Amino acid sequence: MIVITGATGNVGQPLVELLTEAGRTVTAVSRGTSAPLPTRPGVTTAVADLTDVATLAPALAGAEALFLLVSGAGAHVDGPALMKHAEAAGVRRVVLQSSQAVGTRPGAASHAPLVELEEAVRGSGMEWTILRPGGFASNALAWVPMIKEMGAVHAPFGDVALPVVDPLDIAEVAAAALTEDGHAGRTYEITGPVATTPRERVAEIAAATGRAVEFVEQTPDEARQQMSAFMPPVVVEGTLAILGQPTADEQAVSPHVEEILGRPARGFGEWARRFAAAYEV
Numbered sequence: 001m002i003v004i005t006g007a008t009g010n011v012g013q014p015l016v017e018l019l020t021e022a023g024r025t026v027t028a029v030s031r032g033t034s035a036p037l038p039t040r041p042g043v044t045t046a047v048a049d050l051t052d053v054a055t056l057a058p059a060l061a062g063a064e065a066l067f068l069l070v071s072g073a074g075a076h077v078d079g080p081a082l083m084k085h086a087e088a089a090g091v092r093r094v095v096l097q098s099s100q101a102v103g104t105r106p107g108a109a110s111h112a113p114l115v116e117l118e119e120a121v122r123g124s125g126m127e128w129t130i131l132r133p134g135g136f137a138s139n140a141l142a143w144v145p146m147i148k149e150m151g152a153v154h155a156p157f158g159d160v161a162l163p164v165v166d167p168l169d170i171a172e173v174a175a176a177a178l179t180e181d182g183h184a185g186r187t188y189e190i191t192g193p194v195a196t197t198p199r200e201r202v203a204e205i206a207a208a209t210g211r212a213v214e215f216v217e218q219t220p221d222e223a224r225q226q227m228s229a230f231m232p233p234v235v236v237e238g239t240l241a242i243l244g245q246p247t248a249d250e251q252a253v254s255p256h257v258e259e260i261l262g263r264p265a266r267g268f269g270e271w272a273r274r275f276a277a278a279y280e281v
Contacts, residue, residue: 001024001025001026001062001063001064002024002025002026002027002063002064002066002178002179003026003027003029003056003059003060003063003065003066003067003091004016004019004026004027004029004067005029005030005048005056005066005067005068005069005070006029006030006067006069006070006071006097007028007029007030007045008030009071010136010167011069011097011167011170011171011174012030012171014167014168014171015067015171015174015175016028016040016043017040018172018175019178020040020041020042020043022175022179023042024042024179025042025043025044026042026043026044027043027044027045027046027063028043028044028045029045029046029047029056029059030045030047030048031047031048031049031050032047046058050070050077050082051077053077053078053085054085056085057085057089060085060086060089060091061089062089062090063086063089063090063091064090064091064092064093065091065092065093065094065095065178065179066086066091066093066094066095067094067095067097067174067178068082068094068095068096068097069097070113070114076113077113077117079116079119079120080120080123082120083121083123083124083126086124086126087124087125087126091126092126092127093126093127093128093129093178093184094121094124094126094129095128095129095130095131095174095177095178096117096118096121096128096129096130096131097133097170098114098118098130098131098132099111099114099132099133100134100189100190100191100249100250101242101250102114102115102118103132103187103189103249104249104250105238105241105242108241109234109238110235110237110238110239111238118130127184127185128184128185129177129183129185129186129187129188130186130187130188131170131173131174131177131187131188131190132187132189132190133165133170133189133190133191134162134163134164134165134189134190134191134192134250135162135165135243136164136165136167137164137165137166137167137192137201137268137271137272138166138167138271138275139164140201140205140268140271141275141278143155143202143205143279144278144279147205147209147213147279148279148280151211151213151214152213152214152216153198153213153214153215153216154216154217154218154222154226155198155202155215155216155217155218155223156198156217156218156219156220156222156223156240156243156244157197157217157244158197158199158215158217159197159199160197160198160243160245160246161195161196161197161200161251162196162242162246162250162251163191163192163193163194163195163196163251163252163253163254164191164192164196164201164268165190165191165192165257165265166192166265166266166267166268166270166271168266168271169190169192169257169261169265169266170190172261173188173190173256173257173260173261176260176261177260183260188256188260189254189256190256190257191252191253191254191257191265192253192265192266192267192268193264193265193266194253194267195251195253196268198215199215200268201268201272202214202215203215204268204269204272205272205276205279207269207272208269208272208275208276208279209272209276209279209280211279220240220244223240223243224236224237224240227239227240253265
């Protein structure tokens with residue numbers, strides 16, 4: 001049995017589907033505060049809050065592997081305690097979804113909790129694999145209300161390119177790491193196949209939906225004000241730094257998706273076509 005935390009999210013939901021389609025039994029875990037947990041054959045559901053790691057213990061009983069995804073960049077999670085619970089339950093393999101910024105921006109306050117969580121995972125007695133995805137293609141779903149209401153996207157740094165990743169690729173890599181040998185002790189960077197700009201991604205959405213969508217560039221201060229409505233200040237600043245002044249490593253395309261899955265990473269256009277209905281008026 002495989003335990004999947006964050007099972008209602010952009011990665012967790014397709015990961016549950018991939019594993020059950022492959023005949024694996026899954027315990028799908030969520031905090032129970034957002035979308036409903038998946039109900040399908042082979043899936044048991046559980047509610048747990050990883051800021052209180054003891055709440056996860058019942059779900060770990062009988063598990064052989066754990067996919068660990070902590071919302072809020074890993075804030076307030078006792079990583080060593082969490083690893084002890086997993087080991088005590090007999091879990092032998094853990095896959096952590098971390099962030100590319102842990103490697104590209106060492107010392108950044110916005111990702112310090114994930115640094116600590118990575119250290120706890122590496123220090124455990126289990127086989128471990130760490131995934132460090134870059135920016136998600138699915139972040140473009142935040143543009144849905146603007147596109148529906150105004151036929152436009154307001155965003156900063158319109159011509160700064162990043163190789164955003166399709167969450168489905170992260171899920172497929174995670175499924176491989178959870179179920180196949182050969183991934184223990186590895187840290188994988190997960191990116192898309194090419195760096196694209198926000199302006200180009202808006203054009204891809206327009207092409208996928210068949211409607212005109214204008215790109216309107218925000219100032220950094222305008223973006224900061226908008227993001228502050230749902231992000232802590234330290235995360236806002238860390239995000240703006242990556243979006244506006246990415247390092248060379250953050251703009252580079254990683255080979256890891258193709259190495260693991262045997263095919264190129266999915267591009268943003270493919271993601272946009274898959275989610276085109278979300279932008280319909």
